Amino acid sequence: MAISVNPHVLDEIKSYGAFDISACFHCGNCTAVCPLSEDGASFPRKMIRYGQLGVKSEILKAKEPWLCYYCAECSETCPRQAEPGEYMASLRRYQIANLDPTGFGKLMYKHSWFALLFSAVTAFILATLLVKIPYGKSPAHWLFGDLVSYSTIHDVGIGLSVLLTTLLIASFFNLIRRSEILVGTSFKKLLKAKMEVLREIGTMKRHAKCHESDERKMPWYIDPRFVHMGIMWGFLMLAMATAFDFLFLYLMPMFVNPIPEWLGAFGLPQVFYPARILGTIGGLIMLWGVSTALYKRLAKSERATEKTRFSDGWLLGYLWVLAITGFWLEIVVTFANKAIINDWVLLIHAAMAMQLVLFMGMTKLAHVVYRPFMLVKHALRNTETHQTGEKQ
Amino acid sequence: MNAPVNTNASVNANATSNPKADVLIIGAGIAGLQASLDLADQNRQVILVERNPSIGGRMINLSKVYPTLDCASCITTPRMASASHHPNINALTYSEVKNVEKHGTGFRVTVVKKPRYIDEDKCIGCKRCEEACPVFVKDEFEHNFGAKKAISIPFTNAIPQLPVLDINNCTLCGACANACPTDCINYTQQPVETVYEVGAILVSTGYQLTPANAKPQYGGDKFTNVLTALQGERLLAPHGPFGRVLRPSDGKIPDNIAFIQCAGSRDQSIGLPYCSRVCCMYAIKQAMLLSGSLPTADITIYYMDIRAFGKGYEQFYQNAKAMGIHFVKAKVARIKETEDKNLMLRIERQEDQSQPEEVQHDMVVLSLGLKPDWNPEAINLNVHTEYDGFVKSPKAPLQPNITTMEGIFAAGAATGPKDIVDTIGEACAGAMEIENHLRRMEWRLS
Numbered sequence: 104m105a106i107s108v109n110p111h112v113l114d115e116i117k118s119y120g121a122f123d124i125s126a127c128f129h130c131g132n133c134t135a136v137c138p139l140s141e142d143g144a145s146f147p148r149k150m151i152r153y154g155q156l157g158v159k160s161e162i163l164k165a166k167e168p169w170l171c172y173y174c175a176e177c178s179e180t181c182p183r184q185a186e187p188g189e190y191m192a193s194l195r196r197y198q199i200a201n202l203d204p205t206g207f208g209k210l211m212y213k214h215s216w217f218a219l220l221f222s223a224v225t226a227f228i229l230a231t232l233l234v235k236i237p238y239g240k241s242p243a244h245w246l247f248g249d250l251v252s253y254s255t256i257h258d259v260g261i262g263l264s265v266l267l268t269t270l271l272i273a274s275f276f277n278l279i280r281r282s283e284i285l286v287g288t289s290f291k292k293l294l295k296a297k298m299e300v301l302r303e304i305g306t307m308k309r310h311a312k313c314h315e316s317d318e319r320k321m322p323w324y325i326d327p328r329f330v331h332m333g334i335m336w337g338f339l340m341l342a343m344a345t346a347f348d349f350l351f352l353y354l355m356p357m358f359v360n361p362i363p364e365w366l367g368a369f370g371l372p373q374v375f376y377p378a379r380i381l382g383t384i385g386g387l388i389m390l391w392g393v394s395t396a397l398y399k400r401l402a403k404s405e406r407a408t409e410k411t412r413f414s415d416g417w418l419l420g421y422l423w424v425l426a427i428t429g430f431w432l433e434i435v436v437t438f439a440n441k442a443i444i445n446d447w448v449l450l451i452h453a454a455m456a457m458q459l460v461l462f463m464g465m466t467k468l469a470h471v472v473y474r475p476f477m478l479v480k481h482a483l484r485n486t487e488t489h490q491t492g493e494k495q
Numbered sequence: 496m497n498a499p500v501n502t503n504a505s506v507n508a509n510a511t512s513n514p515k516a517d518v519l520i521i522g523a524g525i526a527g528l529q530a531s532l533d534l535a536d537q538n539r540q541v542i543l544v545e546r547n548p549s550i551g552g553r554m555i556n557l558s559k560v561y562p563t564l565d566c567a568s569c570i571t572t573p574r575m576a577s578a579s580h581h582p583n584i585n586a587l588t589y590s591e592v593k594n595v596e597k598h599g600t601g602f603r604v605t606v607v608k609k610p611r612y613i614d615e616d617k618c619i620g621c622k623r624c625e626e627a628c629p630v631f632v633k634d635e636f637e638h639n640f641g642a643k644k645a646i647s648i649p650f651t652n653a654i655p656q657l658p659v660l661d662i663n664n665c666t667l668c669g670a671c672a673n674a675c676p677t678d679c680i681n682y683t684q685q686p687v688e689t690v691y692e693v694g695a696i697l698v699s700t701g702y703q704l705t706p707a708n709a710k711p712q713y714g715g716d717k718f719t720n721v722l723t724a725l726q727g728e729r730l731l732a733p734h735g736p737f738g739r740v741l742r743p744s745d746g747k748i749p750d751n752i753a754f755i756q757c758a759g760s761r762d763q764s765i766g767l768p769y770c771s772r773v774c775c776m777y778a779i780k781q782a783m784l785l786s787g788s789l790p791t792a793d794i795t796i797y798y799m800d801i802r803a804f805g806k807g808y809e810q811f812y813q814n815a816k817a818m819g820i821h822f823v824k825a826k827v828a829r830i831k832e833t834e835d836k837n838l839m840l841r842i843e844r845q846e847d848q849s850q851p852e853e854v855q856h857d858m859v860v861l862s863l864g865l866k867p868d869w870n871p872e873a874i875n876l877n878v879h880t881e882y883d884g885f886v887k888s889p890k891a892p893l894q895p896n897i898t899t900m901e902g903i904f905a906a907g908a909a910t911g912p913k914d915i916v917d918t919i920g921e922a923c924a925g926a927m928e929i930e931n932h933l934r935r936m937e938w939r940l941s
Binding site: 145 | 710712757761762763764799800824825826827828829841842843845848849850851
């Protein structure tokens with residue numbers, strides 16, 4: 104494909120973050136100082152060049168933005184203060200927004216007011232779908248469970264999942280269409296690359312390199328690597344708990360109460376329900392991660408969080424509210440509290456959870472698809488060089 | 496406008512007992528020397544104040560000068576000698592300006608003479624004290640390569656040839672006092688303050704290098720074989736600390752040397768966004784001299800872009816390339832030290848595929864930038880500085896020597912990074928500005 108130069112592309116990318124790569128004079132410091140920049144993945148300068156030229160086709164399929172974990176060392180040492188780290192983050196936002204087929208992603212990323220409005224409207228619509236009015240009962244006598252029907256939540260949830268999957272397949276198709284990489288790759292190589300990426304996703308080992316030469320190494324509980332791992336593993340544990348819940352409750356009724364009798368002696372036997380133990384631990388881990396990350400974002404305490412945008416806060420804010428309301432509900436269920444306010448909390452919790460899923464392709468949450476995909480692409484880089492070598 | 500003034504004959508109406516002069520020049524580097532000689536030759540009385548024990552400034556410390564490769568000390572020493580012997584120049588070495596206040600059309604300047612702990616009138620510069628002294632201290636003139644005695648003449652061709660006693664390191668053993676043939680050692684000497692009345696002041700305080708640790712990624716203060724540019728100069732000076740080029744950690748003859756350009760300027764992240772102007776050229780010069788001393792050594796200059804702006808500079812740069820000095824366009828991001836004290840430089844190779852790469856060198860010279868060496872605010876005067884700390888020149892294009900205070904002028908690297916050629920030109924211009932000013936003010940010396 105012919106490469107065309109377009110100066111307007113950079114203006115467009117600039118609406119996704121606060122950086123000034125027009126100031127860049129290509130000394131190459133950012134790429135050389137970056138602990139993750141390596142053979143076959145030279146960044147950020149290469150991406151800056153693409154940005155200055157406005158090669159949109161290259162930018163949209165580039166894996167480099169997703170290999171960066173934004174330690175901000177390039178931004179700290181940039182002689183022109185062009186903020187290459189923030190530029191890489193903006194490219195990630197730009198990719199998500201531009202590959203989102205609905206077009207809402209662009210609007211949400213660019214305008215915080217739209218993100219707020221859109222979130223509020225969709226939340227209202229979802230809540231209306233979930234609510235059932237208990238006719239013939241005076242509001243004073245409403246009890247927990249009267250207002251929200253569990254079966255509706257599940258039905259709406261399944262409906263949304265179908266919608267989401269369609270959207271996600273569309274975005275993913277967009278992504279793959281721009282990356283010829285998977286064509287002609289043997290299954291064995293793909294599997295090997297996938298295993299490599301799974302290991303990286305699970306442990307974020309590359310991230311450890313980010314602060315290797317940093318004298319201000321942080322204690323683990325505020326280290327970005329562990330904070331992100333906390334959010335991710337917490338989230339995954341909660342997802343697994345939900346899946347187990349579904350499994351136990353619907354598919355294997357004989358396991359409805361798989362708790363040994365003797366545990367009842369401690370009271371509250373339902374606390375020891377395996378799915379719930381998993382969910383509680385996952386929730387706590389995620390709450391720690393999200394709170395720490397949210398605090399860093401709000402306090403703008405580090406170079407990497409200095410330029411925080413609404414879209415970064417949006418995801419964390421959602422996760423935080425979900426975690427808090429989730430624990431609220433767990434506590435009221437455990438202690439059999441029947442106050443009607445719990446229904447409203449449940450409504451918020453359910454609506455926001457559904458929004459999170461619904462908006463997956465157009466918000467920062469899309470990175471759970473993009474980053475692994477690009478990491479696979481990177482893991483296959485030797486194949487790529489091989490192919491281009493053949494062409495030459 | 497004014498009639499020519501017969502400076503020495505006329506009588507000042509405000510005659511006081513303070514010693515008087517036409518001009519006081521702060522800093523006896525090449526700018527101060529040039530301006531004082533120009534003014535003194537016009538029969539002006541000049542007081543030349545120098546903070547260090549010898550006049551000569553930075554230039555006497557250099558190996559050679561670009562683009563002619565003249566020996567720096569060979570062309571500086573005659574200037575130093577002329578200034579120190581000139582009947583109209585009173586060179587106050589090892590002295591600092593403590594206060595300046597406006598007084599009539601001129602200024603009252605308080606100068607503090609720091610104690611050398613010797614009687615300067617009696618000393619004959621025989622160096623017997625230096626030979627007798629048992630205490631070795633770091634040699635600042637050699638930028639801590641090598642040692643000198645606690646009482647010593649600062650360097651071979653220092654002017655005046657008077658030793659300074661380093662009282663902080665002196666053990667008061669009395670060896671120097673016993674050895675002195677004129678009995679001039681005085682361990683209890685005190686600073687002396689003198690107030691001078693002068694018609695005009697020239698600030699020619701020059702520059703200092705960016706600190707070696709300004710960019711911590713380079714380890715300039717941690718790694719033995721990472722040198723500052725001035726250390727590089729001393730290694731190459733004909734009378735340098737080792738007499739030849741050796742690397743400091745183990746005395747090995749280096750054979751793979753790197754120069755890192757813009758190590759202390761053009762970098763907003765360390766607060767020095769401006770170009771220091773001299774670094775490209777001095778690095779090329781040092782590289783040329785190195786390839787002369789070590790013909791088989793590989794010499795690489797890592798640069799962002801080469802700024803060879805002066806007369807004959809581009810040719811100088813092209814000569815260096817033709818001599819086989821490697822020029823690599825890359826900003827070094829990080830230096831790591833290996834076990835054998837070699838240095839790993841991480842760069843991005845911008846040719847071909849543009850890949851990050853680690854390259855090894857056995858010695859590295861940081862081309863550090865230039866920072867102002869004097870803060871005019873310290874003496875409570877209305878002389879303003881720019882955002883970068885250099886003296887502000889409000890009429891820069893036409894009258895670069897004018898400062899924000901009438902009667903106070905500036906020249907050389909005090910007003911901004913400048914090489915020797917430009918410094919001398921500006922010093923000459925400054926002398927002329929001062930002469931005009933004195934005539935306009937009808938300054939009379941009683």
